[in-house]
Amino acid sequence: MELKEERIVALLHGKDRAGIVARVSGWIYARGGNILHADQHRDRQEGIFFQRLEWIPAGDVSEEMRLFAEFAEKDLEMQATLSRSSHRPKIAVMVSKFEHCFGDMLLRCRSGEINCDISLVISNHEDLRGLSEMFGLPYHCIPVSKENKPEAEAKELDLIGKSGAELVVMARYMQILSPYFLDNCPAPVINIHHSFLPAFAGANPYNRAYERGVKLIGATAHYATKDLDEGPIIVQKVATVSHRDNVDDLKRKGRELERESLAQAVRLHIESRILTYKNKTVIFD
């Protein structure tokens, strides 16, 4: 379903109040807009209203976006994030040595399955330079040690800032980003990590999951936030394992989950399908 006409996507959230859906759709219809999708959610405990709207405006797209933002903020007292369907955002990808998530992101961005352009790749190792360059991408190797971490992060932030990236994807980047980095990063950061039932903090989690004899392994894609050890969860996936699976099988299944979860999380973000609040997400998929 290729749509030629440009669409506006709005993500709205704020204090829930009577008649909000009526007012929003009324505003769009009154200006001749054609609503394609409208999904809303109310957190009744918190009294917050969330909405994702996708519509074809009758008038000039930029002008309609400006007016809608004004309407949302002034009349509705809601926060609004707006984007237009023709916009193809840039992203920065951070990697270390594992290539499974990175390769998958390269292909999906290249094919347009995820509608964004990778503008730069940052790594603390040289290992993935070859793959990155096959896809014609600038690869910045910035080794990180205990000693140089502040300078390394400053360089990373500088590169990200200059690139115009609207999202940073940690595709198995094996360094912990400091609170300083997360505070100063000009774009949201999506991270992927394994997850187990029960949880295994620390080193070699697959070995420990194997020793514990778990029957499920998982992966979690989430926003990285400085105030919490783990930010809002976007996607979680699991796979069944049995005593027949050795540690290598667990790792292989884990890679599959990481690949799928990260790709899905990035796509949802790029398509403006995620709203975050109180350390969690509303996902309009």
Add this chain to the structure above:
Amino acid sequence: MELKEERIVALLHGKDRAGIVARVSGWIYARGGNILHADQHRDRQEGIFFQRLEWIPAGDVSEEMRLFAEFAEKDLEMQATLSRSSHRPKIAVMVSKFEHCFGDMLLRCRSGEINCDISLVISNHEDLRGLSEMFGLPYHCIPVSKENKPEAEAKELDLIGKSGAELVVMARYMQILSPYFLDNCPAPVINIHHSFLPAFAGANPYNRAYERGVKLIGATAHYATKDLDEGPIIVQKVATVSHRDNVDDLKRKGRELERESLAQAVRLHIESRILTYKNKTVIFD
């Protein structure tokens, strides 16, 4: 596939050594036995061999069982657990107020889907007496408080001992069994509990999972063991959730997972499909 002839099921485990499969199957064939199923596993890290065998013996069943046990222990230096297909074990079920797991167990045992008889029901509440009596089962209400816990557990152990139960099923029994109970219980104990990614210890886990915005909820059926806060895992299941699910939806999906996981774990145990070692399980399903 109704099999008229009686079968022997053996669970074997011990130090792995060359030619063990050959010796076991050789022994059975030499005595005219017909092997129906043979599944084995090696933990190469630990050097342990595991096998489940199901066969129709040519000779007298009891005699063949005795001889095989002797062969396994003396010749193979392996531990062997033997059962015969005509044996329908008794189990004890412990419940509190939730009926979803209990009702499901009642039906599955009654229909023979799980090949055992519930010989008694123990509860710390009166709530499920009616349901229990509909199925013609003796229901023992033993209230438990901080003060009377030792006496209450002694009574429970006495009832379980006299019942001849070969397995105790905690079908959402909401008391923690003491190390004394687990040490003195004449039968293994299977328990079921919810599980989340990340884990939420303490009260109201579904509320906390909701607040955290998890995308998966789970249930884990495991053996209860005194030395560990959580014994060998038998079954784990998960269900996806979204922001559309409120706390009640999470609980409803959780009940479904608990029901299925507990039923599957009990069936696997009753069919002699589980071997435990080093706080984990090998499951020949």
Add this chain to the structure above:
Amino acid sequence: MELKEERIVALLHGKDRAGIVARVSGWIYARGGNILHADQHRDRQEGIFFQRLEWIPAGDVSEEMRLFAEFAEKDLEMQATLSRSSHRPKIAVMVSKFEHCFGDMLLRCRSGEINCDISLVISNHEDLRGLSEMFGLPYHCIPVSKENKPEAEAKELDLIGKSGAELVVMARYMQILSPYFLDNCPAPVINIHHSFLPAFAGANPYNRAYERGVKLIGATAHYATKDLDEGPIIVQKVATVSHRDNVDDLKRKGRELERESLAQAVRLHIESRILTYKNKTVIFD
């Protein structure tokens, strides 16, 4: 979240038009109603609008229902189905010899997990009378043969009509209902059957699936409709199988899927979460 106040649930559908959401929520708010849930869907290809609303009215419940129905039909030109939360509908259950789905329905209706009362059980066999009577339900055995089918169905329809059942659940009832029956049945009919990839029509599908070496088996719960060999699909579930599973394992896994799928489909129907159109369903879960 036990709600004391009575709620109204409305299912609306009809020709999509501008501002419909605004008008519906506006109407409820104007009359002091408090909307708890509102989920909507548009089939853009067909130009149809669907909505499920759940609200606490300010005024008299019956009067508000009457007025809303009038508003929906006259002002909106939409079809509306209304129910109130205090209403606990009656259902009729049809069974043959398999008890897994039936037993599960008995427990879920008894516990209130599915908010309905089984008012009668109809079977073409005597096998499940005992189970039915344990739960205190009237059991009508109406044998069906090629010769007596019209009379048998007439009796069934008569019993269903007199029972006041608002839903008929075929819990593995192994007779095909005639077009006459489906035309004259005063309540919708939900059926459950196995499903495979690829499909195996005819006798012994599990044997044929085993012979074909499928890696998945499934179950489908759907409305039975006379004009089509299979009506609108409500729930589909699958389980993985391997060469390790024999025909009995396939059947056991199939029973599990049938149980879950049927229970979920009946719950969704009873909670007024299903709208059907053009031989398919919109499900507000």
Add this chain to the structure above:
Amino acid sequence: MELKEERIVALLHGKDRAGIVARVSGWIYARGGNILHADQHRDRQEGIFFQRLEWIPAGDVSEEMRLFAEFAEKDLEMQATLSRSSHRPKIAVMVSKFEHCFGDMLLRCRSGEINCDISLVISNHEDLRGLSEMFGLPYHCIPVSKENKPEAEAKELDLIGKSGAELVVMARYMQILSPYFLDNCPAPVINIHHSFLPAFAGANPYNRAYERGVKLIGATAHYATKDLDEGPIIVQKVATVSHRDNVDDLKRKGRELERESLAQAVRLHIESRILTYKNKTVIFD
């Protein structure tokens, strides 16, 4: 777990007989071999025995392989397929215009996740030449029409034959291979296609699945065989869908399933984990 020592993998099958496991493991142990994995299966209905063995031989690998093959065929009267862990087979990939499966195969073969080399790419279109050449692979575009099909297939067979490919992977190659092709292809062929419950033969299956309102979509990876419309099934996967998913969502989810199913099927084949018989598979995973 990187193993330096070379391993032999044997796939055995033939008429089941008493003591076969004992004889096979006995043979290996007698020659000083160290069995790493041994998985077996019996189809009791058909009286066929299957085994996958992986071991480190004490002697010269080639000689041990020759002797084992002789032992299997002469002494056991079984068919044996043998491979060595250091062997990295070549494969041919056939594509049309869709890139999701192809790109995924490119990455997995490049990274060694699937232990094979793509020796050539054949397509009936030019679309994927760029991607293929990024990975340094020879790309042969052979357009196919009704008229030239025999010559086109002859060219394809010639290229495959000369390439030394041991497997042909149809990564969404949208032409039906003729019986002649399948008869004369020097290597087995793995294909991937969508699958639905119920099945939708013919054009635009996703549109028809959408119209039918299915709640699940699936993909099946299988061997292509000339005598049957669909050969032995290797992998089947499904994803849930709802009324919220439009045709494009179904297609996107379908791509995900195709990608994963095909990658898994090819890996299983390359690791010698699949035995086929009577149009089905035994998979030692």
